[in-house]
Amino acid sequence: MRTDQTRVRVLLAALAALALTLGVAACGSSDDSTTSGSTEGGSAGTIQSNPDNGKVSLTIGSKNFPEQEILGEIYAQALSAAGYKVKSALNLGSETVALKAVKTGQISGYPEYASTALTSFFGLEPEEVPADATEAWEKANEEFEKESLEAFEPTPFASANAVGTTKETAEKYDLKTVSDLEGVSEELSLYGSPECPQRIDCKLGLEELYGLKFKSFTPVDIGLRYTVLEKGQADLSILFTTDPQLSAESDKFVILEDDKEVFPAGNIIFVTEKKVAEEAGPDYEETILEVQEGLDLKVMQELDARVELEKETPKQAATAYLESAGYIGS
C-alpha cells in the first residue's frame, strides 16, 4: 500500500516531468520562426520590403528531399523579406504531387528541375533534353504555358540523378561507367525511390536505354539512399550529383559515369501559375530570380552538406545562405 508520503513524492515527480516537457516546449517556441523582416537601406543587394506585397499570401512548396526543402526555404524567406505573407508547404512528395499542388492552388509555386519537368511532365526522351540551361528552360516554359503555368529563369547550379555504389563494389566488378554494368547488373540489387521504376531518368531509363536488368529493385525513401549502400543491402543506389556525401565521403561512395546520357542534368526553375504571378506583382519573380543568383554548384553542395551531414534544418541553412550573401540583414 502506498503511503501518503510516497503519493506526494509521486505527484511531485509527475509534476516535475510535466514541467520539463512544458519547459522544452516553451524554450523552443521562443525561438522565433517568423522570418519577415523589412530591411531598410543596407547594401544594394538586400531585399527591400514592399508594403504593397503585404496583401498577397503565398504558399511555397517543395519536393520531398533536403535539397528541395532548402530551396523552398530560401524562396520562402526571401519573399517574406520582400513583404509577402508567406507560408511554406515543404516535403509535399515527388514531382507529380507537387505539380498537382500548384495546379489546384494548394501552393503558389515550387522549385522544379528543368530536366525532370521535360522528361516527367512533357514526355521528352533524355537525349531531347537540351544541355544548355536557358534552352531547357525555354522549352519547359513553352509546355508550361499551355497549362497556364510559367517557369522562372534557371539557377546557376544543376543536378542530375546518378547510379551510385560503394567503392568496394565498383572495384570488385570494375565499374566506372553505367555501361560497365552490362552483364553484371543481373547479380546486383538496385534501391531507389518508389517512382523510380516509372521514370525515364531512373530505372526505366536504365532498362530501356541501357538495356540493363537487375537482380531486384527495392523502393526506399530517398533519405535512405546512402544508408542502404553503407549497410551492404544495396549494391546500387540512385543518388544525386549534388549530394554532399560524394565529396565528403569520396572514399566510400562513387557514382558511375552516365556515358549514354540518360540522366540529364537540370537547373532549378520555379514553377507557378500565371495568374498567381500576376496577382503577386513584379516583386514575386524579381525576388526569386535575385535570390537564386548566388546558387552555384559549390554553394548548393555546401547547403546540402549542412542539412544532410551536419543535420541543420533547411530553414537554418537557408537563413545562413541569405545572410551570408547579403540578401537579408542578419
Added chain:
Amino acid sequence: MASPALLAAAGEVGGDFFKERTSGTLPCQADGSHLFCFDWAKENIDRYGEPAQQHLEIVVLSVVIGFAIAFALALFAHRSRWAQPPLLAATGVLYTIPSIAFFFLLLPVTGFGRDTAVIVLAAYTLQIIYRNTILGLANVPASVKDAARGMGLTERQILLRVELPLAIPEIIAGLRVAVVSTIAIATLVVFINAGGLGTQMYGSGNLTFPTSIIIAAAIVMAMALAFDLVLLTVQRLTTPWRRVGSA
C-alpha cells in the same frame, strides 16, 4: 526580368561560408550508425520546442473532445441499455481502424492538416473512455443506489452524487490509457502535414539521424509518463478506499 540594380551587389556568399569536409573530419551526426550525438543534442535542443508544443496541443484537443463525446455517449447508454451493444461496436470500429489509414480516409472530406488529425485521434479515444465509463457506472453496487433512492434522491441526483463519484477511478483509468496512446499515435500526424514530434523522426534528413529520432521519441515518452503519473495520482487521491489495479 530582374532589375540589374538588385543583382549588382548581392549574390556572393562570404568566404568563410564553405567548410572542408572529409571522411575523417565529419561530425558525429553525419554518420547514421552513431546512436546518439551529445554535442549536437545540446546545441540543437531548441529545435524540439515548437514540434513538442504542436504535439501537445493536438493531443489535448483530441483527448478533450474525445472525452466529452465518449462521456456523453456513456451517460446516455447507461440509461438506455439497448444502446450499449451498438455503441460499443461503433467505438470499437473506430478504435480498430489504424490511425494512419483513418487520416487518409478523411482526406476527401477534411483534407490535410490539424483538423483531420484531431478528428481521427479523438475517434480513437472513444472506445476506451466509453467502455470504462460504462463499466465504472455499472460497477456501482445496486444496494448503494437503493439506499440512495430510499433517502429520497432523484435519479439525476443519484447519478451526480453517487454513481459518478464511485465511477471516477474507472473513468480516469480509461482516460490514462487514452492519453498515453494518443500521445504516441500523434507522432503519425506528420504524414498529413499536421506537425508534431513526428516531424523530427521523418523527413529532412531525420530518417538517417538516430539522435533526432531518439530525442523526439524520448520527449513523446516523457510526455506520456508525465500525464500518466499525474492522472494516476488523481486516480489514487479520489479513491482512498480502493486499491487501484492495473488499467
Added chain:
Amino acid sequence: MSAFPLASFAGAIEFIFSPQTSNVTGGNEVGGFDKSMELVLKHLEVTVLALAIALIVALPLGLYLGHKGRGELFAVGFGNAGRAIPELAVIALVAVLIGVGLKTVAPALAVLGIAPILVNTFVGVRQVDPAAVEAARGMGMSELGIVRKVELPLAIPTVMGGVRSAAIVILATATIAPLAGVETLGDFILNRNVYGENGLLAGAILVAVLALAIEGLLALLQRRLTSDGLKVKTA
C-alpha cells in the same frame, strides 16, 4: 487546410479492382486487383510473422511471471510503457541502425506487440481464482499442468484481449513499414506519386477493412477458446 478534390471513394474502389494508368510517365499500369491482393497478402505476412514472434516471447513469460506472482511492476510497467512507444520511431531507428527489409522490420514490429500480450497474460493469470489453483495442486497436478490446464484456460479472455491489442498495433505499424523497405498496403498510401490519390484512398480503405477483418477473426477465435463456463461470466 487544403482541399482534396481529385479523389473520391468511387475512384478508390475502381483502383482496387482494375489497373489504371500511372500518374508518372512511363505509362505503367498501377493498381488493379492482383496488385491490391498482393499487397494485402504482404501486409498480412508481416503482421502474422510479427505477431507470432511477439506471442512466442511474451506468452510464456507472462504465464511464468503470473503463475509465480512475481514481477508485477515489470510486467505492468512494461505494458504501460509499451503503449507510449511511438511506432514511427521504431521503424525509423530500425531502418537506419540495423537495415531495411523484412528480417529487421518483423522483429521491430514484434517488440510493439510484446507489451500488450505480456501485460494481459500476466494480469489474466493473476486474476485466476486462487481456490481453483489450490484445488488443482491438492489433486497433485504439476506446476506446468496447473498453468496449462487451469490458469491459461481461465485467463483466455484477458490474454486474447492482449493478443487483439497486439494485432492492432502491429497491423497499424505495418502500414508505415514501406519506410523501411517492406512492401505492404502502406505503399499505396505513402507513395502517392506512383499510385495517385485514388491509390491513396484505396490503400486506406484496404487497411481499414483488413484491420476489421483480423479483429473479427480474433474475436471469433476468442469465443471459440473461451470455455463455456467462462462465457456466462464474461458477457
